[in-house]
Amino acid sequence: MIEILAIPPLATVQDLGREGHWSQGLGRAGAMDGLAHRAVNLLLDNDETAATVEIPLPPARFRFGARQAFAIAGAACGATLAGRMLPRIWAGTAEAGDVLELGAITQGARIYLALPGGIDVPEMLGSRSTQLREAFGGHEGRVLSPGDILNPASAAEIEFPQGGLSLTLPPLRAPGQDDITLRALPSTEHDSFTKEALLAFWSTPYEITRQSNRQGYRLEGAALSRENTGELRSHGIVPGIVQVPGGGQPIIQLADSATMGGYPKIAAVIEPDLWRIAQARPGDGLRFVKATPAEAEQAEHEQTELLEDIRTRIADFRGQQRSWA
Numbered sequence: 576m577i578e579i580l581a582i583p584p585l586a587t588v589q590d591l592g593r594e595g596h597w598s599q600g601l602g603r604a605g606a607m608d609g610l611a612h613r614a615v616n617l618l619l620d621n622d623e624t625a626a627t628v629e630i631p632l633p634p635a636r637f638r639f640g641a642r643q644a645f646a647i648a649g650a651a652c653g654a655t656l657a658g659r660m661l662p663r664i665w666a667g668t669a670e671a672g673d674v675l676e677l678g679a680i681t682q683g684a685r686i687y688l689a690l691p692g693g694i695d696v697p698e699m700l701g702s703r704s705t706q707l708r709e710a711f712g713g714h715e716g717r718v719l720s721p722g723d724i725l726n727p728a729s730a731a732e733i734e735f736p737q738g739g740l741s742l743t744l745p746p747l748r749a750p751g752q753d754d755i756t757l758r759a760l761p762s763t764e765h766d767s768f769t770k771e772a773l774l775a776f777w778s779t780p781y782e783i784t785r786q787s788n789r790q791g792y793r794l795e796g797a798a799l800s801r802e803n804t805g806e807l808r809s810h811g812i813v814p815g816i817v818q819v820p821g822g823g824q825p826i827i828q829l830a831d832s833a834t835m836g837g838y839p840k841i842a843a844v845i846e847p848d849l850w851r852i853a854q855a856r857p858g859d860g861l862r863f864v865k866a867t868p869a870e871a872e873q874a875e876h877e878q879t880e881l882l883e884d885i886r887t888r889i890a891d892f893r894g895q896q897r898s899w900a
Contacts, residue, residue, distance in 0.1 A: 578722070607629065742885060772823075781860065847874040
């Protein structure tokens, strides 16, 4: 078990989300960075859907009440365990009384913490994710606070080498780039925007504002106007949809997005790139690159292959580890 000593606002328990309830007006929730979430679970031989702790913009501190395996992945924050520096993506064992400290972030925005079998919280409507707006799921339907105790869902002991296990994930930015690149598909109202607006959207950077959270990121940049100015009826929206309100500044809908909205949709960020938004912070620049459906499918295939490679490498290590015993 671990005790939370200090934690930033809006830290929650999340899994991969609550699917199948859009018709009842209930959004998906789930981990903002699905790639880091899956990675910490794979490091512990968990099912990739197991619940983890999502920690936005640390610092944070945890104390282990017993000898305990755990894993972290996501933003770079100079993490330490009992004063010993840890890699950004790491799994190993803490001893009773050890303190895990997540320092100020130097790159990225969210860290994921996993325990064997996942975080032990009740399953509700097929998921253990926290629905903040509706106040259920996760840990008592709320954000985590100092003094909360989190337990692993499995009592299985996992053995690691003395230095633990580490791995690498794709970089947030392309080499030499200051902005974060997001591949996106044109969405329903794309062609209703002016030529000038479309040129600006696909060729100039947008900055993430402080009016951003798990529901969506508000962006600031070239204003986008439409040829048609009439109001739209509310329509279904999902994470990744880029809407444009009347002021012309885009909003990217994210994990806690509503299920319906009336703002015109100019684009949809492809699923394999949503983790990049999750690791972006206010002040970071985003650039949208137009993708085709075939390119989106290929990106999803490549991400699946990456996760399969991680799973294979960890399984190979476990096999070698057993042969040493």
